[in-house]
Amino acid sequence: MAVTKNWEQGLKVYLPDTNTLTDRNAVAGPSSEGWVAENSLRLIKNADPNTDYNKVFDFWWSAWQTLTVTDNGLVPPPRYHVVGFNADWGKVFTNAASKWNLFTTAEPQKNFExxxxxxxxxxxxxVWTFDHGADEIAGMVKWFDHWQPIVQGWADSVDSTVSDWKGSAxxxxxxxxxxxxxxxxxVRLDLTAPTEYSKAVLEKHDLLHKQIHVLYQGWQTWQGERTSHPIDLLHDAFLEAMNGARLTFGPTPEYTYDYxxxxxxxxxxxxxxxxxxTGADVVGGDWIKKVEAEAKKKWLAGIATLDKASNASVGPLDDAYSTxxxxxxxxxxxxNLTLSPGGGGGTGPGGTGNTGLDDIFKDKDGEGEGEGGGGTEKPDIPKPDIPTTGDKPGGTGDKPVIPPVPSPGTPGTKPPGTPGTKPPTVPKPDIPVPGQPGGNGNGNKVPLLDKNGKPVLDxxxxxxxxxxGSRIGKDGKVYGPDGKPVLGPDKKQIVAPPGAKVGTPNQSQNNNNNNNTNLPGQNTFxxxxxxxxxxxxPNGTVVGADGKQLYDANGNPYTLPKGSTIKDGVIYGPDGKPLSRSHQLLTNADNAYNNRTTPRPNTTSQGGGDHNYRTNVPNHSRSPELPGGNGVPKVKPGTPNTVGGLNTLGDRATKFGATAPTTAASTAAAAAAQQARTAAQTSAQAPGQQSPMMPPMGGAGAGAGGAPNQGKDRQRTTWLTEDEDTWGTDTGTVSGVIGR
Known part of the structure; x- marks a missing residue:
């Protein structure tokens, strides 16, 4: 029966006992760290529809409140309401030491590399131990092949018709x-049949190398699945929970009559x-905890991809090892080389000794019986010329050593510390580690990527x-973070192909290189x-070499503290420290808030007349006759409605890579909600009032809101979007490396 192991157990098969791994339940189990930021869920009543809530919430739902009436009357404009919450970025999703990051990225990268x-x-x-073992067994077979005919020749030359040495001895x-x-x-036959041991052992080199990559590929496949990303799953769980959501209303207010x-x-x-x-209060009790629990349940179910890869990796390896x-x-x-002692052939005194070849030259009394000298010399059997550990620097003893083998896929090279000859080559699969230099002695360097995101090869x-932190000049030449040219092995400056960009190191590597990289602006990225x-x-405007003003990735002009400077393309504050990209993002948010448009009140002339507008009793002497008798009008209360409920992903979530599901049902629901919202938006617009900002469809489906400024032209005089990764101008505060 094939052995079965889950992901954590399967990975430990290849690791030393001292390695510890984060368990899945520490990420999404009952006592795991929270994915939703505490106290972040809130309801904003009568919200300003022109506010960009994509910058306020990571996940949010919005709807319009309308009023349906049957009598002739003046209906107030719809009201806008928003409920949303945020993910816990600081403790979980941007924290390199969080259980989620350790399980998802840091530990697999460290152990697979x-x-x-x-x-x-x-x-x-x-894998090299199998090469060494196979070479040792093959060396023994070669030793037998070399000496067997030689010893046979010695036997044929003794006591033969042409030999000078005859007789009983x-x-x-x-x-x-x-x-x-x-x-x-x-012995030689037993080493080669029915099982050729050297070949059987060497085959396990290839198998071990292959099965490690089966586990590694399973991890990479899982990282590309939606169920591996908590931000996506939080959105999905929130979207499902808000299906059929509605506003609840208080008592109908006292109406006034325009006589x-x-x-x-x-x-x-x-x-x-x-x-x-279901009628449960969204902003009360533990409602958001249930949403988080559902997202974690989806994440744990997605681990099945990793468990499947573990069984596919460890099972065949265990079977082969057992065989x-x-x-x-x-x-x-x-x-068995023991022989019975026999009589000697000479007349002289016999050789002394107890066993072995010496015994055949003496009789029971120790005296020779034949003619000639007694103690004939033994033939000199030369020692096999097999290199020993004592022949090499640092070696000890006379145990034969096995020539080493080169690294898979690199003929003629040798792995560190294993000098020797070249064994069969095992090709290295072309499976890059995301954001990793991939060994080869490159230390903390990062790869140069082409326009398709693949490593550029020499x-x-x-x-x-x-x-x-390197950057690519307009002519393609690469400059380091210190502004100096980056040279290749040929001592020439590296020139990147068109559209190339500098790769990104993993988070754990950044933390190991510099203890201060967690401080704002200290991390190169x-x-x-x-x-x-x-x-x-002098007026603080940032311009390019052509004198035109530069804008950040969001299309906003740079706003820098007084006394800021530029050195080697990096902006330094008045304190001499690099400015964090979050500084520009916060500046954009402040400007958007301070410059938001405030809708003017909808004022309607109520006409003349001497009456009390807050009561149902008119002044009959000066007012027109009213329906209902005795001057008291009849009225049917209006019916409040919830219109166009729609889920939306915030900016920070989308920058982290989150997307909305694109099922047929979600697309249809989003289209219906958007149609209702458009109608509400039209009725909410008063003369001279700015059209309220409404999250448009934008192809995002139900729950994936579009950008609030969509449809507005914004001038952009910066470089191409594809160069933003190269220049590092994206002002998002969330790194896209962790967990992707």
Whole structure:
């Protein structure tokens, strides 16, 4: 029966006992860290429809409140209401030490790197041990092939018709040599049949290398699935929970009557809260905890992809190891070289000794019987010329050593510490680690990526690595974070192909390199970088080499503290420290809030007449006659409605890579909601009033709101969007590396 192991158990098979792994339940179990920021869920009643709530919430739902009436009357404009919440970025999703990041990215990258890239080994797993074992067994077979015919020749030359050495002593030596040859043949045969041990052992090198990559590929496949991303799952769970959500309203307010125009002036009732499709209060109790629990449930279910990869990796490896162990367990034939002592052939004194060849030259009394000298010298059997560990620097003893093998896919090269000859080559799969240099002695460097996001290769088919924070000039030449040219192995400046950009290192690597990289602006990828020739004018405007004003990735002009400077394309504050990209983002948010448009009140002339507008009792002497008798009008209360409820993903969530599901049902629901919202928006617009901002469809489906400024033209005089990764001008505060 094949062995089965879950993801954590399967990965530990290849790791030393000292390695610890984060368990899935620490990420999404009952006592796991929270994904939703505490106290972030809130309801904004009578919200300003021109406010961009994509910058306020990561996940939000909005709807319009309308009033349906049957009598002739003045209906108030619809009201806008928003409920939303945020993910816990600081503790979980941008924290390199969080359980989620350790399980998803940091630990797999750390443990896979030495196994899928040179040196292809760690303290527990080493593919080269099979090469060494196979070479040792093959060396033994070659030793037998070399000496077996030589010993056979010795046996044939003793006590033969042409030999000068004849007699009982010569016959005994001949018998011994023939026995030696026979025993050598038995041992050699046992090493090659029915199982050729050297081949069987060497095959496990290829198998181990392959099965490690099965597990590695399973991890990469899982990272591309929607169920591996908590931000997507929080959105999905929130979208499902808000299906059928509606506003709840308080008592109908007292209406006033316009006696001059003979109509009622209706007013909206107050909104109490928002309830989901089951009637549960969205902003009360533990409602948001249930949404988070549902998202975690989806995430745990998605781990099945990792468990499947673990079984596919460990199962066949265990079967192959068991088969080899059974074959080796039978053992190899143990030779028997013992012979009965025989009489000597000479007349002189015999040799002394107890066993072995010496015994065949003496009789029971220790005296020779034949003619000639007694103690004939033994033939000089040369020692096999097999290199020993004592022949090499640092070696000890006389145990034969096995020539080493080169790294898979690199003929003629040797892995560190294993000098020797070249074994069969195992090709290295072309599976890059996201954001990793991939070994090869490149330290903390990052890869140069082409326009398709694939590593740029040098003439040796190896990825070109550059220091983190490097930038690409207009002519394609690469400059380091210090502004100096980055040179290749040929001592020439590296020139990037068109559309190339500098890769991104993983989070754990950044943290290991600099203890201060968590501070704003200290991380190379959290700095504001500008193209060559950019400068700050005396009035604080940032312009490019062509003198035109530069804008950030959101299309906003740069707003810098007084005394800021530019050095090597990086903006430094008046304190001499690099400015964080979050500074520009916060500045944009402040400007948007301070400059927001405030709708003017909808004023309507109520006409003349001497009457009390807040009561139902008119002044009959000066007012027109009213319906209902006795001057008291009849009225049917208006019915409040919830119109166009729509879920939306905020800016920070989308920058993190979150997307809305695009099922047929979600698309249809979003289209219906958008149609209702458009009607509400039209009725909400008063003369001279700015059209309220409404999250448009934007192809986002139900729950994926579009950008609030969509449809507005915004001038952009900065470089191409594809260069923003190169210059590092994206002002998002959330790194796209962690967990992707």
């Amino acid at each position: 030495p196994l899928v890239y040179p040196p292809y080994r760690n303290e527990m797993t080493n 010569a016959g005994a030596l001949r018998r011994y040599l023939l026995t030696f040859v026979t025993e050598m043949a038995k 001059w125009n003979k109509r009622w002036n209706y007013e909206h009732p107050d909104v109490i809260t928002v309830v989901d499709g 080899l162990a059974r074959a080796l367990g039978k053992g190899v034939y143990s030779p 003439k040796n088919k190896q990825p070109i690595m550059v220091p983190p 959290d700095q504001i970088r500008l193209p060559e020739g950019a400068k700050i004018l």
